């Protein structure tokens with residue numbers, strides 16, 4: 001992040017604008033909207049600034065800029081059409097520790113001014129730091145269209161109710177739930193539709209009574225959402241998952257969940273890592289107990305797992321523990337590694353000519369090293385088999401398939417860090433794959449796909465670091 005985004009309260013604060021033309025006038029307009037105390041320094045003023053001076057909205061120093069003009073100023077903006085003057089203003093402001101903006105010159109500017117969407121008191125600001133002004137404008141247009149016209153009224157209306165709601169709902173989680181329901185419900189819709197606020201305010205009473213009785217019955221009891229975070233690319237998170245994540249008080253997450261997914265949680269939500277640390281892992285019993293404890297404390301818990309929680313994710317065991325304690329839960333499915341990796345590797349998992357069935361198998365062996373699977377069935381043709389956690393057992397898996405009748409030329413592939421910008425795909429046959437994987441130095445997390453469909457990777461592959469979305473690139477590597 002090159003810039004630190006803040007909103008500055010400028011009401012009554014002295015701000016210097018150097019320049020008397022149209023560009024300076026546009027900056028002055030914005031400053032006046034924030035009720036700043038604006039002084040313009042310029043030998044002459046253009047018509048817009050002259051009119052503002054006439055109306056008493058600004059002060060004017062009819063001189064060339066002098067460093068003393070900066071004395072006591074909070075901010076300075078250099079908006080003349082002379083680069084040397086602008087640079088002089090910037091230099092002087094910097095040496096006095098006054099934040100300065102030079103119009104259209106980010107190198108000289110300490111702060112830049114974003115595109116804004118003003119639904120005061122709601123303000124949205126967008127910037128590309130000067131890299132992509134057209135993109136910024138596009139985003140602003142989209143936000144303008146997306147944000148309801150009366151959003152500011154809604155914010156003010158809810159602000160007027162805060163004290164009352166706080167008095168009636170003393171429990172903080174109950175209040176948060178009330179507000180979530182409020183903003184998603186008919187009362188907010190009425191305000192946004194322009195109904196008389198006094199009429200809407202009368203309906204608030206019944207909403208509060210309802211909330212009091214709803215939350216009284218379940219005080220102290222939280223809930224858990226088991227959420228599949230997908231295989232890595234944050235763009236593969238479902239809308240439902242995003243919503244749950246943003247409403248959660250606590251997020252319990254695994255090692256395969258990327259930081260960018262975690263960043264989507266509420267800023268004040270507690271984040272608890274329950275994955276592997278240096279070869280040890282929280283035991284499943286510990287995780288189950290923690291989920292139960294947090295829910296009994298009244299928290300809304302998001303249990304975030306890589307891929308899908310019900311596919312080699314031990315989600316069922318966690319739900320059993322919750323069910324035993326009568327805790328409410330929901331399950332939000334995620335894109336499992338098999339579908340995510342196959343899609344991003346250009347490997348269709350089924351194909352009319354090559355594979356009429358699809359099997360997901362865990363390559364994780366039991367303590368005695370024995371994988372409890374029907375090798376004879378897995379060795380048959382016309383199918384695709386996806387082995388999760390199969391990298392370590394790759395030699396065993398290949399040996400077993402060959403021993404049970406699979407031909408050495410059967411195609412197979414390993415996808416490492418699937419769906420991430422760092423994805424790598426290695427293809428081969430049962431005879432060659434082990435060598436190819438070792439030569440490439442593939443590491444965990446990796447997914448083994450066995451079947452003729454993997455030959456299609458060469459012709460159907462499409463994903464590369466260049467094709468990765470910004471979200472995928474930002475997600476970087478999954479930790480092994």
Ligand SMILES: C[S@@+](CC[C@H](N)C(=O)[O-])C[C@H]1O[C@@H](n2cnc3c(N)ncnc32)[C@H](O)[C@@H]1O
Nearest residue numbers: 231307308313336337388389417418445446447
């Ligand atoms: C414990 S399993 C969890 C599977 C997860 N619940 C799912 O639905 O994808 C972990 C295994 O999933 C596979 N895996 C998960 N994410 C992956 C990725 N981005 N690329 C390749 N394999 C992945 C690897 O085989 C890894 O060892």
